[in-house]
Amino acid sequence: MGAGLVGSLWAVLLAKRGYAVDVYELREDPRQAGFIGGRSINLAMSTRGWRALEKAGIENKIREVAIPMKGRMMHDEAGQLAFQPYGKEGQAIYSVSRGGLNIELIRIADQYENLRFHFAHKCLGVDLRSNTAHFEHAADGRRVSVEAPLIFGTDGAFSAVRRSFMKLPRFNYSQQYLEYGYKELHIPPLPGGEHAIDKNALHIWPRGQFMMIALPNIDGSFTGTLFLPFEGRANSFGQLQTDEQILAFFEKHFPDSIPLIPGLLEDFRTNPTAALATIRCFPWCYEDKVLLIGDASHAIVPFYGQGMNSGFEDCSLLDELMETYKDNWDKIIEVFNQERPRDANAIADLALRNFVEMRDRVADPRFLLRKEIEAYLNEQYPEDFLPLYSQVTFSHTPYSRALKEGLAQDELFDRILAIEGIEANWRENGELGEVFREWIRERRG
Amino acid sequence: MGAGLVGSLWAVLLAKRGYAVDVYELREDPRQAGFIGGRSINLAMSTRGWRALEKAGIENKIREVAIPMKGRMMHDEAGQLAFQPYGKEGQAIYSVSRGGLNIELIRIADQYENLRFHFAHKCLGVDLRSNTAHFEHAADGRRVSVEAPLIFGTDGAFSAVRRSFMKLPRFNYSQQYLEYGYKELHIPPLPGGEHAIDKNALHIWPRGQFMMIALPNIDGSFTGTLFLPFEGRANSFGQLQTDEQILAFFEKHFPDSIPLIPGLLEDFRTNPTAALATIRCFPWCYEDKVLLIGDASHAIVPFYGQGMNSGFEDCSLLDELMETYKDNWDKIIEVFNQERPRDANAIADLALRNFVEMRDRVADPRFLLRKEIEAYLNEQYPEDFLPLYSQVTFSHTPYSRALKEGLAQDELFDRILAIEGIEANWRENGELGEVFREWIRERRG
Numbered sequence: 104m105g106a107g108l109v110g111s112l113w114a115v116l117l118a119k120r121g122y123a124v125d126v127y128e129l130r131e132d133p134r135q136a137g138f139i140g141g142r143s144i145n146l147a148m149s150t151r152g153w154r155a156l157e158k159a160g161i162e163n164k165i166r167e168v169a170i171p172m173k174g175r176m177m178h179d180e181a182g183q184l185a186f187q188p189y190g191k192e193g194q195a196i197y198s199v200s201r202g203g204l205n206i207e208l209i210r211i212a213d214q215y216e217n218l219r220f221h222f223a224h225k226c227l228g229v230d231l232r233s234n235t236a237h238f239e240h241a242a243d244g245r246r247v248s249v250e251a252p253l254i255f256g257t258d259g260a261f262s263a264v265r266r267s268f269m270k271l272p273r274f275n276y277s278q279q280y281l282e283y284g285y286k287e288l289h290i291p292p293l294p295g296g297e298h299a300i301d302k303n304a305l306h307i308w309p310r311g312q313f314m315m316i317a318l319p320n321i322d323g324s325f326t327g328t329l330f331l332p333f334e335g336r337a338n339s340f341g342q343l344q345t346d347e348q349i350l351a352f353f354e355k356h357f358p359d360s361i362p363l364i365p366g367l368l369e370d371f372r373t374n375p376t377a378a379l380a381t382i383r384c385f386p387w388c389y390e391d392k393v394l395l396i397g398d399a400s401h402a403i404v405p406f407y408g409q410g411m412n413s414g415f416e417d418c419s420l421l422d423e424l425m426e427t428y429k430d431n432w433d434k435i436i437e438v439f440n441q442e443r444p445r446d447a448n449a450i451a452d453l454a455l456r457n458f459v460e461m462r463d464r465v466a467d468p469r470f471l472l473r474k475e476i477e478a479y480l481n482e483q484y485p486e487d488f489l490p491l492y493s494q495v496t497f498s499h500t501p502y503s504r505a506l507k508e509g510l511a512q513d514e515l516f517d518r519i520l521a522i523e524g525i526e527a528n529w530r531e532n533g534e535l536g537e538v539f540r541e542w543i544r545e546r547r548g
Numbered sequence: 549m550g551a552g553l554v555g556s557l558w559a560v561l562l563a564k565r566g567y568a569v570d571v572y573e574l575r576e577d578p579r580q581a582g583f584i585g586g587r588s589i590n591l592a593m594s595t596r597g598w599r600a601l602e603k604a605g606i607e608n609k610i611r612e613v614a615i616p617m618k619g620r621m622m623h624d625e626a627g628q629l630a631f632q633p634y635g636k637e638g639q640a641i642y643s644v645s646r647g648g649l650n651i652e653l654i655r656i657a658d659q660y661e662n663l664r665f666h667f668a669h670k671c672l673g674v675d676l677r678s679n680t681a682h683f684e685h686a687a688d689g690r691r692v693s694v695e696a697p698l699i700f701g702t703d704g705a706f707s708a709v710r711r712s713f714m715k716l717p718r719f720n721y722s723q724q725y726l727e728y729g730y731k732e733l734h735i736p737p738l739p740g741g742e743h744a745i746d747k748n749a750l751h752i753w754p755r756g757q758f759m760m761i762a763l764p765n766i767d768g769s770f771t772g773t774l775f776l777p778f779e780g781r782a783n784s785f786g787q788l789q790t791d792e793q794i795l796a797f798f799e800k801h802f803p804d805s806i807p808l809i810p811g812l813l814e815d816f817r818t819n820p821t822a823a824l825a826t827i828r829c830f831p832w833c834y835e836d837k838v839l840l841i842g843d844a845s846h847a848i849v850p851f852y853g854q855g856m857n858s859g860f861e862d863c864s865l866l867d868e869l870m871e872t873y874k875d876n877w878d879k880i881i882e883v884f885n886q887e888r889p890r891d892a893n894a895i896a897d898l899a900l901r902n903f904v905e906m907r908d909r910v911a912d913p914r915f916l917l918r919k920e921i922e923a924y925l926n927e928q929y930p931e932d933f934l935p936l937y938s939q940v941t942f943s944h945t946p947y948s949r950a951l952k953e954g955l956a957q958d959e960l961f962d963r964i965l966a967i968e969g970i971e972a973n974w975r976e977n978g979e980l981g982e983v984f985r986e987w988i989r990e991r992r993g
Binding site: 272273274275276277278279280333378 | 725
């Protein structure tokens with residue numbers, strides 16, 4: 104159920120293993136209808152996502168249209184820039200168009216003879232006890248019911264399959280919204296078609312309680328996104344009603360962005376203000392017959408760039424479980440349901456935590472110092488120290504372990520940043536190495 | 549919507565102020581049909597609940613049929629008893645029958661000419677934008693729709709009104725189940741009609757990871773309740789399938805209860821194993837037109853005996869807001885929605901925390917020592933020290949403030965219980981007073 108990113112990728116992996124797959128999707132076929140965008144932050148593909156694409160056999164095809172972003176480019180109120188790399192030389196996250204990637208996944212899926220798409224089918228609910236899904240045709244309202252031995256809910260944060268779980272006894276569920284909304288703003292290419300700002304960076308205008316970001320597109324444009332509280336006295340969407348208010352707000356906080364966004368007022372009025380939710384639930388399965396994956400069971404806020412990546416990792420992990428347990432779905436679903444939610448919860452927490460980092464801490468000199476020392480420690484002690492960001496973004500370390508490591512790293516840096524005079528010449532400061540080795544000893548002990 | 553405890557009490561308070569009130573209830577009229585019980589833990593009425601009953605004018609009537617429980621009576625594996633008072637001399641919580649109280653509240657409500665009950669009406673949902681509730685008659689399936697300027701959702705943990713809130717943008721919601729279930733077991737009166745065990749106590753059989761409790765009824769019986777994990781290797785409902793397993797479990801863990809529960813095996817098979825949920829949501833209102841109160845917006849686990857009391861306190865607080873703001877429902881709902889959820893969240897947390905206390909810590913000598921010292925400090929310094937339990941149970945202190953105080957008290961007792969030799973002759977230990985006064989100074993500073 105659902106032919107979004109996770110649904111179509113997962114369909115490919117099932118079809119590759121010879122299963123007969125029917126994919127039902129609410130929307131029209133995006134290959135004909137075009138992808139309905141306008142409210143989606145660009146995707147930042149990283150290591151976990153690439154592995155899943157590799158399994159699906161389309162990694163290279165997507166790499167061709169992906170733009171590497173090697174670090175964050177911070178814009179301060181005066182328009183001054185500061186660059187901060189995400190990882191080591193050669194490491195990057197990749198800006199990818201959601202629509203383009205989705206269409207590509209549907210194309211590759213459609214090449215399997217044992218896989219069929221059924222677009223424009225609205226799921227009305229799933230009868231869990233009889234494994235039957237009920238649909239309504241978008242066009243004529245005709246209803247159909249389909250029975251299947253295995254049903255996968257890949258139908259996103261507002262999953263219709265999950266809605267059917269709500270009636271089960273002892274189903275744990277939570278949906279929590281941020282008090283922030285977001286709005287897309289378009290940064291067009293220069294007249295010559297080039298990108299108006301450095302295309303190999305994720306641009307951030309961090310402003311403490313709010314921020315704007317921009318990710319590059321292959322047509323030379325950027326997709327900008329403003330994150331701002333919905334309500335509040337100052338600096339909230341609620342306070343930006345008139346053209347004058349919007350312009351004054353941008354002139355005060357994002358002056359260097361104004362020439363980049365010629366349609367600012369138009370975009371602001373036209374584009375919706377969208378909400379940001381974290382959704383958690385448990386269990387993710389009904390017996391060995393129905394399983395929720397991707398946003399359907401764990402929707403997160405976008406601030407770690409891991410929403411799609413974690414959904415794709417679900418697919419990779421299930422693929423490995425198929426390898427291990429063959430057709431024993433009882434076991435596959437049991438193991439996945441037992442082990443994966445811990446990691447989904449961890450990345451949900453990390454994503455919430457990263458919002459504060461992006462909008463506030465990236466502008467803090469002590470945070471930047473920490474990042475530099477992190478890179479240095481990783482270089483000096485590659486076996487003993489991999490920064491949290493790299494574990495999440497450039498490794499396959501389970502998110503829950505990364506989160507735990509991250510908390511230990513916070514503790515390490517509480518000590519390092521307390522070293523007197525650490526700001527100046529820290530490379531020559533002998534205490535740094537001592538504190539680090541002591542921390543390593545404690546962890547091994 | 550809902551003529552349970554909170555619904556019928558709230559209807560009385562509205563009717564008293566002259567509002568025309570229509571109360572819709574899913575079930576039949578319990579005055580004719582009898583109250584459907586069998587799955588409800590007895591109620592423990594305490595100070596907050598009494599105040600609301602006083603406002604409704606039925607405090608005295610209920611006092612006549614309530615049984616004071618002055619403390620906890622702990623039963624160990626050998627059947628040894630230990631009593632621990634809940635508060636000061638004269639303080640008690642009161643065992644009340646849910647059904648009896650509900651019928652009494654409906655009776656008093658029905659005396660108002662401006663109040664009408666509509667039983668056997670199943671709510672199918674509320675159209676929030678048009679203030680219209682849709683019902684189905686239980687008897688003949690006939691449907692009716694009713695419009696009202698103000699709708700109160702007092703329809704409990706599985707509220708149909710709240711279900712209509714789920715579709716609102718940015719509605720925060722969480723339902724979390726304990727991994728424990730509960731089962732009612734009946735302790736009948738002695739042949740002469742007397743209670744088989746001390747009727748002026750709440751009996752607890754604390755066993756670490758599980759427990760049984762029993763509350764007295766006016767007919768000489770007790771309602772016992774066994775709390776046990778649903779699943780697990782040992783000591784779970786899942787492992788108690790045969791008569792032999794059930795008996796062996798009781799013989800090992802609750803031997804003194806076996807003669808008290810003659811229908812043990814029958815009760816065990818017949819009574820359902822029920823689940824325990826904490827439900828939180830926000831906001832509690834839709835504009836100034838629909839408000840959720842009681843379990844509909846904040847269902848909690850029963851371990852602090854505050855489920856009904858907190859729902860009744862909602863009614864008292866709303867009654868005070870009606871006094872302050874008259875018919876200005878815009879303001880009443882706004883203030884209530886802004887202030888009350890904080891306290892509801894606090895009592896939800898406290899109730900979860902108290903489960904550990906009841907099943908485990910009440911059997912710990914250091915915990916019992918703490919309780920004794922708490923009583924002593926309260927006696928010596930009544931202005932400066934009121935134990936958390938008393939704040940929750942015997943005061944009107946907002947739950948959120950009580951929780952905060954409780955955490956500070958935990959910190960105090962970490963220090964007190966670390967005093968060397970505190971176990972022996974603590975009344976003569978000068979350090980106790982020093983530590984306490986130091987704690988007070990810190991709090992004032």
